[in-house]
Amino acid sequence: MAERSEFDAFVTASSARLLRTAFLMTHDRAAAEDLLQTAYVRAWRAWRRVDGDPLPYVRRILANEYASSWRRKWRDEVPTGDAPDEPALPQASVEDRDAVWTALGRLPRRQRAVLVLRYYEDLSESETAAILGIAAGTVKSQASRALARLRIDPSFDPAMRGHRHAGHRD
Amino acid sequence: MPVTETDLRAVLAERSSVVTGAPDTLASVRRRIAARRRRATVAGAALAVAAAAVAVPAVVVGRGHPEPATTATRTPAPYESPAAFVNGGRLLAGGVLHRPDQSTLTFTFVPTSWQLTIDTACSDPWPASLSEVVTVNGHPAISGSCGGGVSGMFNGEAQFWTNLGVRLDQPSTVTVTLVVGQPPGGVVSASPAPDDGSVAAGVYQRVSPDEYSYPPRPRVLESLDPVPGGVDARLGGANGEGTLSTQTRAGETLVVTTVAPGVVTVAVGLWSRDPHVTGVDWRELDVLSSWDYTSRHFIVNLDPVGLAAAGLHAVSGDRLSVNVKASGFGDQAWTAHLQGPG
Numbered sequence: 001m002a003e004r005s006e007f008d009a010f011v012t013a014s015s016a017r018l019l020r021t022a023f024l025m026t027h028d029r030a031a032a033e034d035l036l037q038t039a040y041v042r043a044w045r046a047w048r049r050v051d052g053d054p055l056p057y058v059r060r061i062l063a064n065e066y067a068s069s070w071r072r073k074w075r076d077e078v079p080t081g082d083a084p085d086e087p088a089l090p091q092a093s094v095e096d097r098d099a100v101w102t103a104l105g106r107l108p109r110r111q112r113a114v115l116v117l118r119y120y121e122d123l124s125e126s127e128t129a130a131i132l133g134i135a136a137g138t139v140k141s142q143a144s145r146a147l148a149r150l151r152i153d154p155s156f157d158p159a160m161r162g163h164r165h166a167g168h169r170d
Numbered sequence: 171m172p173v174t175e176t177d178l179r180a181v182l183a184e185r186s187s188v189v190t191g192a193p194d195t196l197a198s199v200r201r202r203i204a205a206r207r208r209r210a211t212v213a214g215a216a217l218a219v220a221a222a223a224v225a226v227p228a229v230v231v232g233r234g235h236p237e238p239a240t241t242a243t244r245t246p247a248p249y250e251s252p253a254a255f256v257n258g259g260r261l262l263a264g265g266v267l268h269r270p271d272q273s274t275l276t277f278t279f280v281p282t283s284w285q286l287t288i289d290t291a292c293s294d295p296w297p298a299s300l301s302e303v304v305t306v307n308g309h310p311a312i313s314g315s316c317g318g319g320v321s322g323m324f325n326g327e328a329q330f331w332t333n334l335g336v337r338l339d340q341p342s343t344v345t346v347t348l349v350v351g352q353p354p355g356g357v358v359s360a361s362p363a364p365d366d367g368s369v370a371a372g373v374y375q376r377v378s379p380d381e382y383s384y385p386p387r388p389r390v391l392e393s394l395d396p397v398p399g400g401v402d403a404r405l406g407g408a409n410g411e412g413t414l415s416t417q418t419r420a421g422e423t424l425v426v427t428t429v430a431p432g433v434v435t436v437a438v439g440l441w442s443r444d445p446h447v448t449g450v451d452w453r454e455l456d457v458l459s460s461w462d463y464t465s466r467h468f469i470v471n472l473d474p475v476g477l478a479a480a481g482l483h484a485v486s487g488d489r490l491s492v493n494v495k496a497s498g499f500g501d502q503a504w505t506a507h508l509q510g511p512g
Binding site for chain 1: 173175177178179180181182183184185186188189195196198199202203311312421423425467469471509
């Protein structure tokens with residue numbers, strides 16, 4: 001019963017935070033809840049084997065469940081052309097944030113997971129690499145490529161702005 | 171357009187702040203774990219019977235029933251019709267899909283407000299390999315595994331529904347399709363279900379508490395056991411209100427537990443950092459509703475990002491007052507406590 005209480009307490013304490021992470025990955029509240037619940041159920045099956053803080057363990061399940069189990073979605077990527085070489089300039093306007101969010105939704109799942117873990121969860125490259133089971137160098141290159149793709153996403157084309165909400169629900 | 175790491179951090183923080191609560195996560199996880207256990211038990215029993223009595227031509231496995239504690243307003247499986255009331259909503263339209271003859275269910279609803287949700291309930295046990303995809307007017311709405319139900323979306327945000335082509339006072343069509351595997355929400359092929367069971371689905375529209383049909387009250391309410399770990403302060407009892415004091419910081423949350431129907435309104439007051447200013451900027455942060463006798467935990471974020479969603483611009487360490495007001499509870503059926511970072 002103590003294990004159950006500990007698990008319940010952990011779910012209660014961590015679900016709000018992890019739901020946000022899941023939402024940023026899925027862009028859909030219901031899908032995020034489903035993803036989070038799946039991660040918790042899988043964590044419960046291995047609960048006895050979890051030493052120390054279970055948060056990194058559950059975060060790893062969540063990220064990998066998202067990044068790897070729905071590979072079919074990768075076929076739906078929107079081509080955005082080659083990444084530009086020029087460095088980014090600072091200070092995007094507030095009005096462009098919606099476009100950034102839409103562009104984020106077009107990224108391949110693993111790249112989106114890398115960005116969420118690096119820039120929302122604020123994890124280091126090595127921590128992100130450990131969660132996704134990839135090399136730290138891959139995290140670096142994936143993050144770089146993802147940011148480059150964001151910069152040339154069609155969402156920033158003024159002609160596309162009226163259509164930015166169409167067809168990007170996971 | 172140039173997108174910097176700073177821009178990205180800002181967008182991620184901003185977008186995450188719209189996720190302001192996680193009601194029912196623990197209850198949903200419990201349901202899924204229980205469903206897995208039952209499936210394992212049934213499978214184990216079937217193997218045992220088959221091994222012990224090889225002359226028996228077939229093992230008949232009875233249909234299970236939903237968790238009584240978490241499906242108080244649902245009809246027992248196998249479903250003959252969708253529940254008339256779910257989570258504060260009254261059924262607008264719905265139907266039942268019976269396996270194995272059907273893998274698709276379609277029905278039409280006409281909303282008169284944006285306070286809508288889609289609810290599905292799957293008989294138990296449910297094959298782990300089968301998922302559901304729900305579309306509205308042909309647009310993917312929700313998808314995922316069955317058996318634990320799909321969370322509703324009573325957020326009242328018109329945009330979610332208009333993106334699905336829904337218009338007030340006009341008919342919209344819901345289609346529920348069973349598919350094999352984890353659907354990505356995109357194009358999937360329908361699959362005939364392998365055995366029996368049923369899925370009840372409905373669109374529900376929020377009604378006032380006076381119009382709602384509550385489930386019968388159990389003789390003994392579920393326990394209001396505190397959630398262990400890091401409890402700093404708590405409130406509870408029957409109807410009334412109280413105020414807790416804390417500081418905003420990463421991981422600071424208010425956990426509200428209910429075991430009966432009722433409403434808990436949470437407001438926060440942000441104290442000025444200027445010691446010469448005594449006024450408190452109060453904002454309503456969340457209204458938490460429980461419509462049955464299931465034990466529910468609601469989590470309200472009190473970190474700076476969560477407060478920003480209510481228009482309060484705070485930094486870690488700022489002093490907060492948290493006002494909790496309970497109404498509609500006939501019993502001592504709720505608690506609220508502060509919980510710091512784990």
